[in-house]
Amino acid sequence: MHKTAEAPRWLVWLAFANIYLVWGSTYLAIVFGLDGIPPFILSFMRFLTAGVILFIWCLLKGESVPSVRNLSLNAVCGTLMLVGGSGLVTWAEQYISSGSAAILIATEPFWFVLLDKKCWSTYFSHKLIIGGLVIGFTGVILFFVLPGKASGMPASEEHVLAYLVLLGSSVLWVVGSLLSKRTDNQQDSTVMTTAEQLMAAGVVSFIISLFTAEWSGFSVATVSVKAWGGLAFLIVMGSLVAYLSFVWLISVRPPALVSTHTYINPVVAVLLGGLFAAESITPGQVAALVIILIGVLLTNIPNYKKQLVTTA
Template sequence: MGFLFPSSVFPGVAPSKKESMSSTTTEPQSDTITPTSPHAHALMPWIAAAFALVYLAWGCTFYGIRVAIETIPVFLMAGTRFFIAGAILMVGLRFFQPKGFHWGTRREWRDATVVGGLLIVIGNGGMTLSERTLPSGIAALITAGTPLWMVLFDWLRPGGRRPTGTVAVGLLLGFGGILILCQPEHAVTTVASPQLWGYLVLIGANICWGAGAIYSRHTHVEGSPLLPVARQMLMGGLLLFALGVGTGELHRFSLGAVSLRSALGFAYLLVFGSLLGYTAYVWLMKVSTPARVGTVSYVNPIIAVLVGWAMGGEVLTLKIALSAVIIVIAVVIVIRR
């Protein structure tokens, strides 16, 4: 979403027994550094810097999206962002990590198309579209509940795991917080209300993201964990751009009408939101623990709310604050189960 987690390494849903068994029988790579290894202490400053980068880069992404779509059409902006990011990642991996690089099989590109369609086209594209009517902070808080949908889909899939009582409480708490957040500010809200449709589009996007993330956990991954991410970005970006063309965005778009503010927002999303953020996140999954990396899920939305308030003049109400506390607590319960 705004802070798109690499679905193949997301810490919020534990791998299945089959995945766990296969991972324990895989020969460890020589460049892998565990949090308890002798080299871990020397890496602490870099680990701290990587966490700060991910927290700030992805925390500011929602406001960056809001700024970028002020003068750039939604689907063209998102599609171009992800396609360029995916191409840069793919080329970078080809030249800087040639040992584990491969262009991918037909099956891997098929999976990338399915996952990219769910996560990037519907998930991120829907979230980006919702920010035309919703404040960036509210969009971030609702998106923070994505791990809840992941746990729910992990339970409902064939052979899925039933959530424990504690996790069930977390799910109810989180969905309750989202429901409070979506309550209209005014007593009367019609079905034609842009804000109501913004909520519905965003929740639908989160549901598809959760389904896509669970699907991706059961796809074949070979080589660097950034390889499937790059493929998903490429395919998702292409599909989003095609959607922009199909909806007439390209016909209405004028490069001369793009403001400097929107151009800077787009550049931020490309460099910090996609390239640096993803790379730092995947590296942290390699050198830190899933529990620590999982803090991204509930630190980023708080940063997003504060950035929207401080830089975008978005209103902070008691309802938003209460919802934020409830959703963050629920995500902590679910991820740390």
């Protein structure tokens, strides 16, 4: 039973605004951050700074230093989810619009269904889930058969590669999430676990930036004010405020209601990209978004019903 009575209404609305608008805005913030900061250096700065802030906060609250075992587990999960997920999104946004990136990342619920083998018997016994998968991947195919029309950008090998990387990014996020879920018997708090994952992701992003020679062409003097602003937004609003809002909402509202950010984030990203980054919004892009989100809705309906009945 969720403790809905103790949650102030204004705080609930503020938290929902954070996970709807802030998470949707991070795609645009990445575009700004890339104006002078290479992708994995940007990810390194974002993740490590946010992780250290959370880690210090946990220590000040009296939490103990994590064990080597927990650090190792969370390092793997953080690398998969944050480097494989958000880091690859940052890399892909060098070549495609932020709206296109957000739309393809909205396919994550499909990969949860396909990769969570333990629940296959439940998932594939629902016609709605099967139909949702078919409809959702039809929207994904639209991006590949109509690259110029659907994404609002000219067709090229780089754009197709970016699309494939984003799909792989979604898969890595889901794999990391499933692994994290199955190793949740550790003693660390949720915030400490997040701090460990963020710091590990920052270190791995730094190592990747060395191997990709990003530092050789990087100069702090050439980074624009807009890029520093984008980085600050990603650290404070994206990795701290929005995530903590999400964690808190899960404790006071039904998960089915909280998960509605899946539908709002890509819409926010597409609109902001058009308004502030001069990204074109084409009928093909809108059609692909609608088709994918219909698929997401259908795959989630059985779970929504179950959760709402449980929390009633």
